Amino acid sequence: MNLILLEPHDVAQPGQAILRDQRRLTHLRDVHRARPGDRLSVGCTDGCIGKAELTALEPDHARLSWTSLSEPPPPALPVHLVLALPRPRMLARTLEHVTALGVKRITLLHTKRVEKSYWQSPELRPDKIHQHLVLGLEQSRDTLMPKVTLVKGFRAFLDDHLPTLLTEGRGLVAHPGMADPCPRGISDDTVLFIGPEGGFIDWEVEQLLDAGCQGMHLGPRILRVETAVTALLSRLF
Known part of the structure; x- marks a missing residue:
């Protein structure tokens, strides 16, 4: 702390x-x-x-x-993280890590390879999510609470959320086998899509690319979700 x-x-x-x-x-x-x-x-x-x-x-x-609190918190990253819902134990760590790194907008998304049982986890209770966000803020000396949105259907996400998200910034889809490497040191407003263990299925990738997102990769290694999230945010920003 x-x-x-x-x-x-x-x-x-x-x-x-x-x-x-x-x-x-x-x-x-x-x-x-x-x-x-x-x-x-x-x-x-x-x-x-x-x-x-x-x-x-x-x-x-x-x-x-105290008499006054006047120091501003550290700047936020210009990113909206759209993350396929990880397994509960990994979700807890990932929320803490990305909060500590400065992510302020997080969407947890259902995809084909996300186990439906994950949505029943106590880790998704508002009080548990809040607890993990607080731990991330305390670690990084930050005060700005991230906003977390839960979306339980991929098709509903495509219709109801994706068009609005892509007005916030350019979409980047992290997925093995994409032609382009992950950019470095960008400052643009970005919507970053990261799939579950096993990755997005081909149809999901096609839908995101057809909507205007750009595919990218981190190299030949297959990483755990919590490792990939940290590596992508560090390299991008």
């Missing part, structure tokens, strides 16, 4: 916050080894960052106070 991310229910009054959850209290005691009087990095959700003084650390709560 490189940043204590304050949510609205934490803020008791302007300039003061009370933490009551055991995760953060345990981190303050056992990792930061914090003591009253220490100054810690804090930020308000969707707001600015600064230093706050720890004024109390009790078994059931901690108190923080």
Whole structure:
């Protein structure tokens, strides 16, 4: 936890916050080894960052106070990530990784090779998704909460979502066997499509390319989804 991310229910009054959850209290005691009087990095959700003084650390709560939080969060990546829903354990790690890297728009998509049972996972509950996003923000000293959208049908995605998405930026489809290598160091607004384990099926790739997306590859190696996502974002941006 490189940043204590304050949510609205934490803020008791302007300039003061009370933490009551055991995760953060345990981190303050056992990792930061914090003591009253220490100054810690804090930020308000969707707001600015600064230093706050720890004024109390009790078994059931901690108190923080500050005069101003004025440092802006790090810039977001200019990307909307459209990710075929990974297996639940991989989803948790991937959400944390991409949030830490600065992705602010995420669509989780059903494709042919996504197991239908994945959509029943507790990891897709709003509170669990929120938890993973918070962990990513705390790691990277960020405060801007990503928006996650769930789309359970590929055909519905093609009809209802894809045309609007492609007005946000150029579409790039990461898929083995594409002719072009992944671009490097771009700054354009981009919609990045990444398939499931086993990749998109041919029909899905054809639909995305016919809609105006560009296919690309990362080379001859086949990577796990969480590895591919990190490698693509790092290389692209």
